[in-house]
Amino acid sequence: MKHLLLADDNANIRKLLRYAMTKEGYQVYEAQDGLEAVRLMEQEPIDLAVIDIMMPGMDGFDLCEYIRTNYNIPIIMLTALDQLTDKAQGYLRGTDDYVTKPFEPEELVFRVKALFRRYHRTSSDLIRMNRIVIDRKNREVSDGHTVFIMPMKEFELLSQLAQYPGRLFSRDELIRLVWGADYEGDDHTVVVHIKRLRQRFADYAEDFAIQTVRGIGYKIEVKTQ
Structure with missing residues (x-):
């Protein structure tokens, strides 16, 4: 059974979503603020x-x-505002998906299931990514x-992006995850490495693409075959 935090x-x-998620077989825990959630x-x-x-x-x-700093779990953010700046800040902080209020509970159920499928595929x-296979154990x-x-x-940058297809990573987040928190250079090194990866896999555009989201960061999209 999967455990969800609302x-x-x-x-x-919370009551509406608890009913919808419990109906799908999830164990639901509720928090009325961020501190209770922690x-x-x-x-x-x-x-x-x-x-x-x-x-x-x-x-x-x-x-x-x-959550992103301490746990490796999917995150969906809810907001009453459909503002690009709010979404940008959410993605920069590490969310995987975004839902704008008002919404139908069924939509959130679909998004929860999609995120679980995505994270399950990357547990191995x-x-x-179609023809391309990344062996993390043997690098x-x-x-x-x-x-x-x-x-x-x-390799580490490609692996980090590929583990979570569709998830947007900021440059700062990639620096921390790939180069380490004590890295003393600037985030331009991410730009350089992304450029090299695109050049290296230019012949595999039908399999996957490294996309730039201007002002935020990068994500990998795996193409449907």
């Missing part, structure tokens, strides 16, 4: 978090950043015939 200061929304996550095995932006005490942006040591990338010789940081 963090929203609106009791009616306490729940320290006590319960949460598999996915649905969090509202506007909450007292600790808002959704700070909670999202806390092998990541497949190899191949197309079934040729093994690509890659510098370690290129």
Whole structure:
């Protein structure tokens, strides 16, 4: 059974979503603010978090950043505002998806299921992007015939993006995840490595694409065959 965290200061929304998610077989934990959500996550095995932006005490942006720093789980953010700046900040803090209020509970159920499928596909040591296969255990990338010789940081950057297809990573987040929190250079190195990856896999555009979201960061989209 998957365990979901619903963090929203609106009791009616929590009740509505609890009913919809419980009906789908999920175990649901509720928090009325960010601080309560943090306490729940320290006590319960949460598999996915649905969090509202506007909450007292600790808002959704700070909670999202806390979760992304300490846990490897999918995050969906809820907001009453359909503003690009809010979405940009949410993605920069580490959310995987965004739902604007008002919404139908069924839509959120679909998004939860989609995120679980995405994260489940990346739990193995092998990541497949059509012809391209990333072997994280042996640190190899191949197309079934040729093994690509890659510098370690290129491999780690590609692996990080490919683990979560469709998820947007900011440059700062990629620096922290790939180069480490003590890296003293600037984030331009991410731009350079992304350019090299695109050049290296230019012949595999039908398999996957590294996309730039201007002002935010990068994500990998795997093409449907």
